[in-house]
Amino acid sequence: MKITRIKIGAGSCGIAAGATEVVDYFKKEVRDIPIVEVGCIGHCYAEPLIEVETDKGSVFYEKVLPKKEHLDRILGLKDEGRLAIRSQRSEREKIKVLALAGRIDMTSMDEYLANGGYEGLKKALAMKPADIVEEVKMSGLRGRGGGGFPTGMKWSFLAAKEAKEKILICNADEGDPGAFMDRSLMESVPHQVLEGMLIGALATGATKLFIYCRAEYPLAIRNLKIAIEQIYKHGLNKLNARTVEFRLKEGAGAFVCGEETAMIHSLEGKRGTPRFRPPYPTDSGYHGHPTAINNVETFGNVPLILREGGKAFASVGTQGSKGTKLFALAGDVKYPGLAEVPMGVTIGDIVYEVGGAEKGSVKAVQIGGPSGGCIPADKFDAVVDYDSLKSLGAIMGSGGLIVIGNDRCMVETARYFLEFTARESCGKCTFCRIGTKRMLEKLEKITGGRGTEEDVAFLADLGPKIIKGSLCGLGQTAPNPVISTLRYFRHEYDAHTKDHKCPALQCNQLSDVKIHLDKCIKCGLCIKTCPVHAISKEFVVDNAICTRCNSCIEVCPKKTISRVEKGTGYYGKSGGN
Amino acid sequence: MSTVAASLKKIEPDRSNLIKALQAVQEEEGYISNEAIAEVARHFTVSAVEVEGVVSFYAQFKRVKPGKFKISVCDGTACHIKGASLVTGWISDELGIKGGETDNEGLFSLEIVACLGCCSLAPVISINGKVYGNLDRKGLLKILKDHRKGGAA
Numbered sequence: 161m162k163i164t165r166i167k168i169g170a171g172s173c174g175i176a177a178g179a180t181e182v183v184d185y186f187k188k189e190v191r192d193i194p195i196v197e198v199g200c201i202g203h204c205y206a207e208p209l210i211e212v213e214t215d216k217g218s219v220f221y222e223k224v225l226p227k228k229e230h231l232d233r234i235l236g237l238k239d240e241g242r243l244a245i246r247s248q249r250s251e252r253e254k255i256k257v258l259a260l261a262g263r264i265d266m267t268s269m270d271e272y273l274a275n276g277g278y279e280g281l282k283k284a285l286a287m288k289p290a291d292i293v294e295e296v297k298m299s300g301l302r303g304r305g306g307g308g309f310p311t312g313m314k315w316s317f318l319a320a321k322e323a324k325e326k327i328l329i330c331n332a333d334e335g336d337p338g339a340f341m342d343r344s345l346m347e348s349v350p351h352q353v354l355e356g357m358l359i360g361a362l363a364t365g366a367t368k369l370f371i372y373c374r375a376e377y378p379l380a381i382r383n384l385k386i387a388i389e390q391i392y393k394h395g396l397n398k399l400n401a402r403t404v405e406f407r408l409k410e411g412a413g414a415f416v417c418g419e420e421t422a423m424i425h426s427l428e429g430k431r432g433t434p435r436f437r438p439p440y441p442t443d444s445g446y447h448g449h450p451t452a453i454n455n456v457e458t459f460g461n462v463p464l465i466l467r468e469g470g471k472a473f474a475s476v477g478t479q480g481s482k483g484t485k486l487f488a489l490a491g492d493v494k495y496p497g498l499a500e501v502p503m504g505v506t507i508g509d510i511v512y513e514v515g516g517a518e519k520g521s522v523k524a525v526q527i528g529g530p531s532g533g534c535i536p537a538d539k540f541d542a543v544v545d546y547d548s549l550k551s552l553g554a555i556m557g558s559g560g561l562i563v564i565g566n567d568r569c570m571v572e573t574a575r576y577f578l579e580f581t582a583r584e585s586c587g588k589c590t591f592c593r594i595g596t597k598r599m600l601e602k603l604e605k606i607t608g609g610r611g612t613e614e615d616v617a618f619l620a621d622l623g624p625k626i627i628k629g630s631l632c633g634l635g636q637t638a639p640n641p642v643i644s645t646l647r648y649f650r651h652e653y654d655a656h657t658k659d660h661k662c663p664a665l666q667c668n669q670l671s672d673v674k675i676h677l678d679k680c681i682k683c684g685l686c687i688k689t690c691p692v693h694a695i696s697k698e699f700v701v702d703n704a705i706c707t708r709c710n711s712c713i714e715v716c717p718k719k720t721i722s723r724v725e726k727g728t729g730y731y732g733k734s735g736g737n
Numbered sequence: 738m739s740t741v742a743a744s745l746k747k748i749e750p751d752r753s754n755l756i757k758a759l760q761a762v763q764e765e766e767g768y769i770s771n772e773a774i775a776e777v778a779r780h781f782t783v784s785a786v787e788v789e790g791v792v793s794f795y796a797q798f799k800r801v802k803p804g805k806f807k808i809s810v811c812d813g814t815a816c817h818i819k820g821a822s823l824v825t826g827w828i829s830d831e832l833g834i835k836g837g838e839t840d841n842e843g844l845f846s847l848e849i850v851a852c853l854g855c856c857s858l859a860p861v862i863s864i865n866g867k868v869y870g871n872l873d874r875k876g877l878l879k880i881l882k883d884h885r886k887g888g889a890a
């Protein structure tokens with residue numbers, strides 16, 4: 161086998177794992193083989209990840225370090241550190257939208273063009289706008305930003321407007337904390353997203369194309385900027401008779417700005433508060449111009465639809481949900497990363513087959529972030545489909561999928577989400593502003609060990625009221641994490657309120673810390689480490705002083721310190737308070 | 738010319754550029770001072786209260802001067818599940834500062850943020866934009882120590 165090229169994963173998570181140092185080292189040491197930086201191949205757990213292209217196909221190496229030993233191993237195509245993957249982790253995946261992600265140089269337009277890039281746009285340029293809209297309608301594509309609104313229909317509304325100026329916005333705010341599909345796509349194949357936008361502009365007559373990108377994504381912003389320059393240079397923004405203009409705007413860290421009307425306010429330089437609809441943005445949006453907003457992944461699908469045809473696109477998926485869906489898979493799984501699966505696979509397929517979680521080790525997934533709900537392990541045969549997920553009290557969401565292991569507390573998880581939404585509420589609607597705060601207070605009371613059955617009843621009662629009393633999607637979905645954990649994990653709430661126990665031993669006020677002396681070797685590390693000096697010379701933790709910081713648990717070489725049920729740990733003289 | 742004025746010079750005084758202008762100022766100065774608010778208001782001929790309103794709405798804008806090393810602890814869902822609260826506690830114990838604070842020497846400041854997009858490496862933190870993942874207590878303390886050494890030099 162002869163090595164023809166070495167590709168190093170240098171997307172955000174690759175860089176976080178140390179890819180920059182690997183790139184520098186390889187570039188210094190290797191002279192005769194081209195080294196390129198590619199984006200996210202989805203196997204983020206294996207970063208820094210290298211793909212060695214040879215005349216007989218590719219070989220992957222995981223967790224590569226800037227060391228001679230690793231370099232030699234790779235140049236010699238040795239077995240050590242080799243990863244037994246091709247491009248898919250499992251049979252369950254179907255790589256379409258991500259086909260080029262992590263496979264081509266992130267900043268090379270030529271490579272994108274050489275791999276079928278801009279063929280969709282070329283086709284669209286020869287079509288009538290109405291026919292493009294028709295093709296997208298036929299594909300059955302629904303918005304990937306969470307709502308699942310049919311994209312073709314949205315475009316037809318904008319296309320029908322007569323106006324001098326029409327706006328198309330790419331929603332790249334990726335507000336779900338714990339999701340990174342859009343980041344990966346923009347970093348790895350920026351041209352694919354921009355091609356989708358150009359096709360959208362052709363179909364709808366839009367003149368200005370905004371991208372509203374989260375400021376926390378510097379690499380995505382850099383790669384988009386480079387790609388936009390390349391588009392201008394090649395004149396690809398000349399759509400037959402007219403020229404369109406891209407504008408890249410950085411968000412400033414407000415979850416509510418993912419909502420369409422809030423985003424428009426933010427683009428106008430104002431506070432990002434939502435407003436009542438109608439009028440819909442397609443009637444009156446950015447500075448009053450007709451405006452349509454689509455998600456990054458939605459645009460990323462569009463070039464495929466044009467290239468292969470709407471009908472072929474619709475051959476993958478379920479009755480009501482067509483194509484594939486990207487999921488940012490994280491939490492308690494062996495192989496966290498970016499997965500692409502056809503609509504219709506089960507949640508279990510993703511968690512166990514793609515994520516490699518051990519059966520029996522997981523109690524739930526949270527899907528759809530703070531707006532979504534949890535699905536318990538005994539319902540993992542649920543399929544990925546907009547409508548069937550809704551019937552379970554969850555939502556498809558934008559693609560955040562957090563796997564929750566058995567040793568996590570569901571009440572604490574619900575508290576976490578309400579803390580998030582209470583903080584992010586823009587404050588316009590009383591129910592959203594005050595209601596989420598009330599819910600948070602009750603949840604804090606319960607995780608703090610002072611909760612009662614009345615508090616749980618209060619939560620169950622308030623949730624639906626917040627949903628009804630809120631103007632925008634933030635408030636309308638904020639209670640979901642509580643409602644769904646109450647539906648499936650009521651026993652955990654009861655354990656906190658009736659028995660004053662946190663079964664997962666995660667809630668600080670409901671657990672103690674204890675040294676199990678049988679395995680202790682009296683090394684003294686715990687005593688030295690404890691920031692509040694709660695451990696005695698006899699190696700006993702005084703739980704009246706201990707802050708539950710887990711430092712001793714982390715530092716103990718024998719792993720003989722653990723959390724135990726409240727009241728079973730030692731309480732010293734200063735105890736009681 | 739003040740650095741604020743220099744940052745504003747390249748930006749057209751069109752109202753929709755207000756956020757962009759504030760981002761440019763913060764990029765230069767590290768935070769948004771009272772003087773900066775006044776200057777930005779003048780640049781766009783809007784009231785200072787209006788600028789203040791925009792600044793307070795968005796989490797990105799800081800009103801206090803950050804340390805030389807800006808630590809952001811991710812408390813997105815994946816990191817939270819994987820122990821972000823413990824990570825925050827360990828940093829606080831080590832540096833004596835809480836979220837939103839800067840230490841006395843002006844070396845470290847700490848903030849809690851939502852998702853840095855590297856969820857598969859949870860729990861993660863970033864220091865001046867560079868992300869560190871798969872943290873345990875030991876690795877974290879080493880990173881802080883290395884920065885302290887580098888910062889003193």
Ligand SMILES: Cc1cc2nc3c(=O)[nH]c(=O)nc-3n(C[C@H](O)[C@H](O)[C@H](O)COP(=O)(O)O)c2cc1C
Binds near residue numbers: 336
């Ligand atoms: C509070 C809130 C936050 C949202 N955040 C996002 C987001 O980060 N990214 C996104 O694409 N859509 C988000 N949405 C949905 C968008 O408002 C909008 O429906 C979507 O961008 C439309 O694009 P699509 O039809 O292609 O999905 C959010 C909605 C709400 C109510």
Ligand code: SF4
Binds near residue numbers: 433584585589634
């Ligand atoms: S529901 Fe909440 S976030 Fe949405 S507009 Fe009302 S107050 Fe603001």
Ligand code: SF4
Binds near residue numbers: 675717720
């Ligand atoms: S660190 Fe562990 S082994 Fe060492 S003294 Fe403490 S409990 Fe014992």
Ligand code: FES
Binds near residue numbers: 202209344497
């Ligand atoms: S960003 Fe590297 S594989 Fe995901």
Ligand code: FES
Binds near residue numbers: 338339812815852857
């Ligand atoms: S949840 Fe921490 S990086 Fe995404």
